Amino acid sequence: MSKQYYQLWILRIAIFLLAIPSGLVYSAEGQRHVVVVSLDGLAAFLVDDPNVPLPTIRRLARQGAIVDGGMIVSNPSVTWPNHTTLITGVRPEKHGVLANGVIVRGASGVPTVIDPRRDQSDLVRFPTLVDAAHAAGLSTAEINWPCTRGSTTLGDQFPDVPEALQHTTPRLRSELVELGLLEDETDASFRKLSSVGKDYVWTEAACHLIRERKPNLLLVHLLNVDSTHHAVGPQTAAGYTANAYADMCLARIVDAIDEAGIREQTTLIVVSDHGFARTPQALRPNVILRQAELLKVDAGKISEARVHVVPEGGIGLVYCTHPGEAQRDAEAFKDRFEGMEGVAEVILPQRYAEVGLQHPREYPQSPDAILVAKDGYAVSASADGDTFIASNTEAKTSLGTHGFLSTLPKMKAMCILSGANVRPGTKLETIENIDVAPTIAHLLAVDYPLADGHALKTALTR
Structure with missing residues (x-):
């Protein structure tokens, strides 16, 4: 999809929304909320591993719906392509993200390189669900979500890019310093944090946004599980510790939803972007x-x-x-x-x-x-x-x-839906991650006809 085609789709969405009676469009103060939490690298097979302490994840699965056996991801089974699939409902062949950055071919004889220092407009050639939600008047935010740098449709940003703080929304950046979550507003100080420390900051930043802004759509991405699995492999002592910490971070986000008083109006979607394999x-x-x-x-x-x-x-x-x-x-x-x-x-x-x-x-x-x-x-x-x-x-x-073809069972990702409008105790057969974006659109009553996936209506009450 060309950049001009992308702009045409945005215009079509805007025209469609103008034709809808105002009472059917949810404002930024609307009562529907979706929080998407991506626990990078937390493979589907870990949910049933008795050695992994995941009380929050398993409770949410019991209270809501889980994709039994895991969710099929897109190729390549790496972070930025699959996070983009999650919010577009299309595979990389359409949205264009093939790596953790833009792949740049040089002149004849010059090696190809990956450039991660790019805006969303350079990376993603397809309108996202966030664009549609923003056009519908809903409030949107992201914490460490890939391929969102420079987005014009996110109200608050703390993107997953090098020099993340440089591209963080100034208001949010200063608030995080005031809360003592950041030492200062420089990337140099943030880079000094461990992967656990960064997950802590991202989690608390998400909790702050939930309590203070109550966005209709919030995207959160945590990385420590992925970092640990890369270093030592999954299903190791350190891996299990990282899994448990991610579960604790998720529990903090659930608590923040309660503290904000929006539990009855909030659907929580907990996913991962890919699985993991040991590669000695x-x-x-x-x-x-x-x-x-x-x-x-x-x-x-x-x-x-x-x-x-x-x-x-x-x-x-x-x-x-x-x-x-x-x-x-x-x-x-x-x-x-x-x-x-x-x-x-x-x-x-x-x-x-x-x-x-x-x-x-x-x-x-x-x-x-x-x-x-x-x-x-x-x-x-x-x-x-x-x-x-x-x-x-x-x-x-x-x-x-990770990065193996998505047909390798170990690459399957976790997917759990819980909270508002989710049928308790539902077990879904294997789905593709292209189904997540249309499910979010259905929950928020946002028109998003572009996705190739389908809303998971069997898991929903309406």
């Missing part, structure tokens, strides 16, 4: 490409490349930098790597519809091929060394990883 071994495709003289390395970094691989955890995005020969180079890549240890398959663009991506002819950020690792292997960016297979330590990859 790694694939180093760039080593093989270096040995084949298809790329060059300078001071440990790829300086030139005809073909190179950008890792996304359990997959590698393959970029061929000579446009006229990209198809041939991608096919040669497939011939070279398929059948090697740890490689599940290599997917070429003619199969991208199967994984929800666009052909690179249609969207320049799309890769020219996708290297898919087997369970237990991560894909490394490293071009140093002599072997294709290495330990995660040697390859400088995480012991825990």
